Amino acid sequence: MATTDQEVNELIKREYEHGFVTEIEADTFEPGLNEDVIARLSAIKKEPEFMLEWRLKAYRRWLEMKEPDWAHVGYPKIDYNAISYYSAPKRPEDMPQSLDEVDPELLRTYEKLGIPLHEREKLAGVAVDAVFDSVSVATTFKEPLAKAGVIFCSISEAVRDYPELVQKYLGTVVPHTDNYFAGLNSAVFSDGTFVYVPKGVRCPMELSTYFRINAANTGQFERTLIIADEGSYVSYLEGCTAPMRDENQLHAAVVELVALDDAQIKYSTVQNWYPGDENGKGGIYNFVTKRGACIGKNSKISWTQVETGSAITWKYPSCILRGENSVGEFYSVALTHNYQQADTGTKMIHLGKNTSSTIISKGISAGRSSNAYRGLVKFGPRAEGARNFTQCDSLLIGDQCGAHTFPYIESLNKSAIVEHEATTSKVSDEQMFLCRQRGIDPEQAVSMIVNGFCKEVFKELPMEFAVEAGKLLEVSLEGSVG
Amino acid sequence: MKPAPTLLSSAFLQPAGQALPEPLLALRRQRGAALVDMPLPTRKTENWKYSSKYLKLTDEIAGSLPATGKTGSALAVPGYKVVFINGVMVPEASEYPDLNDILIQRFGDLSEAEANELAERLDSTLDTRTVQFAGLNSARFEDGLLIRLKPNAVLDKPLFIIHEVTASTSGSAFPRVFVDAGRNSQITLVEEYFSSGQEAALVNTVTEFNLADGANVTNIRLNMDGENVQHIGATGVRQQRNSRFESHCMGFGGPLRRHDLQVWLEGEGAECKLNGVVVTQGSQHYDNHTTIEHVAAHCNSEETYRNIAADKSHAVFNGRIHIHKDAQKSNANMNNKNLLLSTGAEIDTKPELEIYADDVKCAHGATIGQLDEESLFYLVSRGIGRREANVLLTMAFINELVAQIPVDAVKDTMQTRLNQFFDQAFQEV
Numbered sequence: 001m002a003t004t005d006q007e008v009n010e011l012i013k014r015e016y017e018h019g020f021v022t023e024i025e026a027d028t029f030e031p032g033l034n035e036d037v038i039a040r041l042s043a044i045k046k047e048p049e050f051m052l053e054w055r056l057k058a059y060r061r062w063l064e065m066k067e068p069d070w071a072h073v074g075y076p077k078i079d080y081n082a083i084s085y086y087s088a089p090k091r092p093e094d095m096p097q098s099l100d101e102v103d104p105e106l107l108r109t110y111e112k113l114g115i116p117l118h119e120r121e122k123l124a125g126v127a128v129d130a131v132f133d134s135v136s137v138a139t140t141f142k143e144p145l146a147k148a149g150v151i152f153c154s155i156s157e158a159v160r161d162y163p164e165l166v167q168k169y170l171g172t173v174v175p176h177t178d179n180y181f182a183g184l185n186s187a188v189f190s191d192g193t194f195v196y197v198p199k200g201v202r203c204p205m206e207l208s209t210y211f212r213i214n215a216a217n218t219g220q221f222e223r224t225l226i227i228a229d230e231g232s233y234v235s236y237l238e239g240c241t242a243p244m245r246d247e248n249q250l251h252a253a254v255v256e257l258v259a260l261d262d263a264q265i266k267y268s269t270v271q272n273w274y275p276g277d278e279n280g281k282g283g284i285y286n287f288v289t290k291r292g293a294c295i296g297k298n299s300k301i302s303w304t305q306v307e308t309g310s311a312i313t314w315k316y317p318s319c320i321l322r323g324e325n326s327v328g329e330f331y332s333v334a335l336t337h338n339y340q341q342a343d344t345g346t347k348m349i350h351l352g353k354n355t356s357s358t359i360i361s362k363g364i365s366a367g368r369s370s371n372a373y374r375g376l377v378k379f380g381p382r383a384e385g386a387r388n389f390t391q392c393d394s395l396l397i398g399d400q401c402g403a404h405t406f407p408y409i410e411s412l413n414k415s416a417i418v419e420h421e422a423t424t425s426k427v428s429d430e431q432m433f434l435c436r437q438r439g440i441d442p443e444q445a446v447s448m449i450v451n452g453f454c455k456e457v458f459k460e461l462p463m464e465f466a467v468e469a470g471k472l473l474e475v476s477l478e479g480s481v482g
Numbered sequence: 483m484k485p486a487p488t489l490l491s492s493a494f495l496q497p498a499g500q501a502l503p504e505p506l507l508a509l510r511r512q513r514g515a516a517l518v519d520m521p522l523p524t525r526k527t528e529n530w531k532y533s534s535k536y537l538k539l540t541d542e543i544a545g546s547l548p549a550t551g552k553t554g555s556a557l558a559v560p561g562y563k564v565v566f567i568n569g570v571m572v573p574e575a576s577e578y579p580d581l582n583d584i585l586i587q588r589f590g591d592l593s594e595a596e597a598n599e600l601a602e603r604l605d606s607t608l609d610t611r612t613v614q615f616a617g618l619n620s621a622r623f624e625d626g627l628l629i630r631l632k633p634n635a636v637l638d639k640p641l642f643i644i645h646e647v648t649a650s651t652s653g654s655a656f657p658r659v660f661v662d663a664g665r666n667s668q669i670t671l672v673e674e675y676f677s678s679g680q681e682a683a684l685v686n687t688v689t690e691f692n693l694a695d696g697a698n699v700t701n702i703r704l705n706m707d708g709e710n711v712q713h714i715g716a717t718g719v720r721q722q723r724n725s726r727f728e729s730h731c732m733g734f735g736g737p738l739r740r741h742d743l744q745v746w747l748e749g750e751g752a753e754c755k756l757n758g759v760v761v762t763q764g765s766q767h768y769d770n771h772t773t774i775e776h777v778a779a780h781c782n783s784e785e786t787y788r789n790i791a792a793d794k795s796h797a798v799f800n801g802r803i804h805i806h807k808d809a810q811k812s813n814a815n816m817n818n819k820n821l822l823l824s825t826g827a828e829i830d831t832k833p834e835l836e837i838y839a840d841d842v843k844c845a846h847g848a849t850i851g852q853l854d855e856e857s858l859f860y861l862v863s864r865g866i867g868r869r870e871a872n873v874l875l876t877m878a879f880i881n882e883l884v885a886q887i888p889v890d891a892v893k894d895t896m897q898t899r900l901n902q903f904f905d906q907a908f909q910e911v
Contacts, residue, residue, distance in 0.1 A: 070528070379850075381825060381826070394835075394837070396837070396839075396840035396842075397840065398840060399807075399810070399839060399840045399841070401838075401840070402836070402837060402838045403835070403837045404834070404835060404836045404837065405833075405834060405835040405836075405846070406832065406834050407832060407833060407834075407848070408830070408832050409829075409830065409831045409832065409848055409850060410828070410829070410830045410831075411820070411822060411828065411829045411830075411850040412825070412826075412827075412828050413822070413825050414822040414823060414824050414825045414827065414852045415825070415852060416822075416850070416851075417849070417850070417851040417852075418848075418849060418850045418851070419847075419848075419849045420833070420846075420847060420848040420849065421845070421846075421847050422833070422835060422844075422845065422846050422847070423844065423845045424835060424837050424842060424843075424844040424845070425842075425843060425844075426840040426841055426842075
C-alpha cells in the first residue's frame with residue numbers, strides 16, 4: 001500500500017495544469033468604476049449612443065442595489081473599485097482576419113489549454129469565437145456560417161453591425177434591474193458572443209466559445225445573446241479555463257437566450273476555472289446570470305453544464321416557458337473539491353399551456369467543499385397541463401464536505417403536475433470493494449463510480465465535450481481518496 | 483390605506499395575568515425586552531416568504547383575551563383532560579389523575595424552586611432565530627402546563643389538552659406546555675385547538691418536549707380554530723438516546739395558520755416520525771415549517787406531509803433536514819405530496835436537505851398534482867357518482883395518514899371535519 005499512498009499524495013499535490021500567465025502587453029484601465037470609465041469603455045468599443053445610455057442606466061440602478069447574501073456561500077467583501085474594467089490585447093486597431101495573423105503567443109496559450117484551433121477548424125468542424133480577456137481575437141468559420149445566414153460574432157461587433165437586433169433583444173430576458181451582478185454586467189460588459197439564427201435555419205455546426213481570464217485583477221464581464229428565430233436550431237458550447245492567480249477574480253457574466261416559435265437552443269458549458277489551491281486560497285468567483293426565454297410556441301431551451309472549477313460558483317441557468325408546448329431542460333454536474341463552494345441550480349417558470357421541463361442535477365462534494373442545489377419550479381395560473389420532473393442527487397466523498405438541496409416548488413394551477421426527488425449518498429464501500437477486488441486502484445474506482453453517477457448528464461453533452469468532461473472529473477477528483 | 487407596520491407593535495409586549503411565580507415573571511420580562519422593535523416578517527423573510535401577507539397583527543388583537551372560567555363546550559374525551567381557555571387553565575373543567583410518578587401542574591401552582599428550574603429550560607427546544615414568534619409566547623404567557631414523567635412512568639390513557647379561545651371580544655391567547663419525559667417513560671398527548679366567538683383573535687402557542695433516554699412520546703395536534711383566528715404555533719422537541727417521538731399534525735386552514743416543528747435528535751438511536759395533514763378551502767391559508775436536526779449519529783427520521791388546497795386557498799410546506807457534521811449513519815426520509823383541487827388555489831413546497839456528513843442515507847420527494855382523471859373514470863364507470871368518486875379519491879390521498887392517528891376519538895373528529903370539507907369542496911361536482 002505504501003506506493004499507492006505515495007502516488008495518491010503526489011496526485012493530491014499536483015498543481016492546476018492550466019495555471020500560467022501569458023505575457024502579453026495589455027491595454028488595461030486603471031482599477032475603478034464610475035460613469036467616466038463606462039463612457040471610455042463604450043467609446044473604445046465605438047458603440048452607438050443607445051448602448052452607452054443603456055450602460056449608464058444600468059450603472060445608476062446598480063449603485064442603488066445591494067449585494068445579495070442569501071446564497072449558501074461565504075467570501076470576503078468585493079471591492080468593486082479595485083477591479084479594472086477593461087483589458088485588451090495590444091494592437092486593437094488591426095484585429096487579425098485569419099489565424100495566421102494571430103499573435104503566436106496567444107496561439108501557444110490556446111495550445112497549452114488543449115484547444116487545437118487549427119484542428120478544430122479542419123477536423124471537428126467547430127467554429128471557435130475565442131475570447132482572450134475582453135476582446136475577441138480570432139473567429140473562425142465565419143464564412144460558412146454567413147452562407148447559412150447565421151450571425152456569429154462578438155457582441156461588440158453586433159452592437160455596431162446589427163444594432164436593431166441587439167436593441168430589440170438585449171436585456172429582455174435578463175433586465176439590468178434583475179440582480180446585483182446582472183446590473184453590474186449590464187453597465188460594464190466588455191465583450192461576449194452574439195448569435196442570430198434566422199428563420200428555418202439549422203445551424204450547420206456546433207458554435208463554441210472559449211473564455212479565458214488573463215490579465216491580473218481584471219474581472220471579466222461577458223455578455224452572451226443568442227436568438228433563435230422561428231423554426232431554427234442552434235447548439236452552443238462554452239468552455240473555460242483560467243490561469244493560476246492568488247487574488248480572487250470576479251466573473252459576472254450574463255447569458256440571454258431567446259427562442260421563437262418552434263426554435264431550439266442547446267447550450268452546453270464546461271466550466272473549469274481556477275478553483276483555488278488546496279488551502280482555499282485564490283480562485284475565481286463565478287457569479288453568473290443565465291436565462292433563456294421560450295417565447296414562441298413549441299420552442300425548446302436546453303442547458304447542460306459541467307461545473308468543476310471556480311472557488312465560488314453561483315449560477316442558475318433558467319428557462320421562462322412562455323410559449324405553448326415549450327420545453328425547458330437542465331442537466332447539471334457540479335463537482336466541488338478542497339474549499340470550493342457551489343450554489344447552483346435552475347429556475348423553470350411555467351407560464352404557457354402544456355409547457356414541460358426536466359431537471360437532472362448531480363452534485364458531487366469532496367474535500368472541505370460545499371455544494372448546494374437551489375432551484376425553483378413555478379406554475380403560473382395559466383400553465384394548464386404543465387409538467388415538471390426534477391431529480392437532484394448528491395454524492396459525498398469524505399466527511400468534511402457538505403451537500404445541500406433547496407428546491408422551491410410553487411403551483412398555482414390545478415392541472416399542473418410536478419414531481420421532485422432528491423437523494424444523498426456516498427460512494428459505497430460495496431462499490432469500492434467490487435472495483436478493488438478486480439484490481440482497480442482506488443483513484444480509478446472512485447472516478448469510475450462518479451462517472452457512472454453523472455452518466456445521465458454526460459449523455460446530453462456534445463461528443464467532444466463529453467470526453468473532456470469525463471477527464472475533467474477525473475482530474476478534479478484527484479486526491480479525494482486515500 | 484395605512485401602510486402595514488414593519489415592527490412588532492409595543493401593544494404586543496404588555497403581558498396580562500400576574501399570577502405566576504416570580505422566576506417566570508422575570509423570564510417574561512426578559513423575553514419581552516428582547517422583542518422590542520422586532521421586525522415583522524415580510525415577503526423577503528425567507529421562512530415567512532409565502533405567509534407574511536396573511537399576518538395581520540393589529541393593535542386591536544394585541545391585548546389578552548379575558549381568562550373566563552367557563553368552557554363553551556363540554557367535551558367528553560376518552561382519557562384525561564386539561565382545559566385551557568384563552569391560554570389560562572381551568573381546573574374545574576379538567577380531569578387528570580394525581581400520580582406519584584407523573585406530575586401535571588399548572589405554572590401558577592409551581593413552587594419558587596420548581597419555577598426557577600422551569601424558567602431555565604423554557605425555550606431550550608426551539609431556535610428562536612428561525613421561530614420568531616416563540617419569543618412572543620415567552621413574553622406573554624399567562625399560564626401553562628408542566629408535565630413531568632419520572633423514569634419508567636407510563637400514562638395509561640391519552641392526555642387531552644383542550645385549548646379553547648372565546649373570541650367574543652378581540653384579543654390574543656398564549657397557551658404554553660412543557661413536557662419533561664424521563665427515562666423510558668411513555669405518554670400520548672393530544673392538543674386540540676378550537677375557538678368560539680366571531681371577533682378577530684390571535685393564538686400564539688409553544689409546546690416543548692424533552693425526551694430522556696428511551697422515552698416514548700406521541701403528540702397529536704389538531705387545529706380547528708375558527709375563521710376569525712390567526713394561529714401561530716411552535717413545537718420544539720429534544721430527544722436523547724433511543725428515544726422515540728411521534729407527531730401527528732392535523733390542521734384545517736384559516737386566515738393565518740402557521741406551525742413550526744423543530745426536532746433535535748441529540749442522542750444516538752433516537753427516532754422521530756412526523757406526519758401531517760393540512761386541508762384548506764375558501765381563501766384559507768396554512769403553513770407548516772418543520773426542521774429535523776440530526777445532531778447525533780445513528781438516528782432515524784421519517785416525515786410525511788400531505789396538503790389539500792381547494793378554491794382560492796393557499797397551503798405551504800417547508801421541511802428541512804439538517805445532518806450535522808458527526809451524524810454519521812443517519813437515515814432521513816421526507817415526503818410531501820400535495821393535491822390542488824382548483825385553479826386559483828396555491829401550493830408552495832420546499833423540501834430542503836442540508837448535509838455535512840458523508841455516511842448517510844437521505845432522500846426527499848415532493849409532488850404537486852390533481853386527482854387522476856383515469857381513476858375518476860374508473861370509479862364513475864362503475865356507477866359511483868362523480869362527487870362521491872372525488873371524495874373517495876381525495877380521502878384516499880390522506881387516508882394513509884389519518885389511519886395512523888393512534889387515538890380513535892381524534893380520528894373520528896378529524897373524519898367529521900373532513901366530511902364537512904368534502905361537502906363544500908365538491909359542492910358543484
